[in-house]
Amino acid sequence: MEFTSDDARAHYDAVRDVLRGTVVGLDFDGTLSPVVDDPEAARLHPGAPGVLLELAEVVRAVAVITGRPARQAIAMGDLDALGNAMLDRGAELFVFGQYGNERWSATEQRIRSPRPPSGLATFERELPSVLRKAGAPDAFIEEKGLAVAVHTRRMDDPTGAFERLVDPIRSLAERHHLAIEPGRNVIEIRSGDMHKGHAVRTFVAEQEASGVIFGGDDLGDIEAFEAVRALRADGLPGLVVCSASHEAPDLVELADVVVDGPAGVVELLGGLLLQR
Numbered sequence: 155m156e157f158t159s160d161d162a163r164a165h166y167d168a169v170r171d172v173l174r175g176t177v178v179g180l181d182f183d184g185t186l187s188p189v190v191d192d193p194e195a196a197r198l199h200p201g202a203p204g205v206l207l208e209l210a211e212v213v214r215a216v217a218v219i220t221g222r223p224a225r226q227a228i229a230m231g232d233l234d235a236l237g238n239a240m241l242d243r244g245a246e247l248f249v250f251g252q253y254g255n256e257r258w259s260a261t262e263q264r265i266r267s268p269r270p271p272s273g274l275a276t277f278e279r280e281l282p283s284v285l286r287k288a289g290a291p292d293a294f295i296e297e298k299g300l301a302v303a304v305h306t307r308r309m310d311d312p313t314g315a316f317e318r319l320v321d322p323i324r325s326l327a328e329r330h331h332l333a334i335e336p337g338r339n340v341i342e343i344r345s346g347d348m349h350k351g352h353a354v355r356t357f358v359a360e361q362e363a364s365g366v367i368f369g370g371d372d373l374g375d376i377e378a379f380e381a382v383r384a385l386r387a388d389g390l391p392g393l394v395v396c397s398a399s400h401e402a403p404d405l406v407e408l409a410d411v412v413v414d415g416p417a418g419v420v421e422l423l424g425g426l427l428l429q430r
């Protein structure tokens with residue numbers, strides 16, 4: 155783990171000092187789950203369930219804050235079982251799915267979700283023609299209910315295809331009053347009303363937290379990073395953790411701690427437990 159400045163070390167110490175009242179929000183792909191070629195094959199890092207279970211016992215609450223549909227993240231991460239194990243120990247697990255549009259908790263055991271944004275169905279009908287015109291007819295389309303994601307990772311030239319697609323997809327999205335979220339070889343199209351920054355603020359407020367940690371790896375995590383930094387400027391101890399990758403290097407500038415992918419996140423959380 156690497157601190158990005160002397161202040162960053164102080165932020166780490168400040169959060170560790172209020173760990174019992176701290177909420178911990180963690181992104182799924184690239185942070186808790188190593189990035190893989192097939193989005194459906196993503197699974198938690200093997201060390202994650204154990205460390206999250208131990209962490210949940212000593213912090214205010216733990217949440218997975220993800221761009222994935224909550225149902226999918228729960229299934230892929232076996233979060234149902236993890237949440238039940240946390241409940242047995244008097245702790246709670248939350249999932250904020252689809253950038254905070256969906257809510258699930260181990261106690262409630264049901265997903266609260268809004269309706270899909272108007273415009274999404276027509277967007278999806280027009281999408282194949284945009285992919286063809288951009289020379290990327292084979293891009294993988296992931297239907298997410300409230301959103302759609304266009305993946306280029308498994309194409310011959312993932313970066314080239316991504317770059318050819320961003321602008322035409324943005325134009326089509328704008329025509330349907332939707333927003334795009336570019337990520338690691340993926341362009342997501344969704345409502346622009348919600349982002350992970352709102353989810354972090356909601357989580358902090360609902361839990362009346364006295365500290366906040368957020369870990370993420372991708373552009374869709376930036377608003378959450380900014381929320382932690384803004385809350386900190388208002389006096390709440392906060393720590394921004396970047397699960398580093400060569401695919402989203404700019405995130406490091408917003409982080410206090412940089413770790414080496416999901417294995418590094420597990421190590422950081424384990425270290426917090428040891429040092430409390």
Ligand SMILES: O=P(O)(O)OC[C@H]1O[C@H](O[C@H]2O[C@H](CO)[C@@H](O)[C@H](O)[C@H]2O)[C@H](O)[C@@H](O)[C@@H]1O
Pocket residue numbers: 181182183184188189190191192193194196219220221222223296298303305307337338339340342372374
């Ligand atoms: O907010 P997250 O939990 O990070 O989810 C963001 C998107 O992640 C997924 O795509 C990414 O992970 C895939 C599996 O490792 C990888 O193949 C892909 O290239 C990445 O962009 C997911 O498929 C999206 O739906 C999520 O919104």
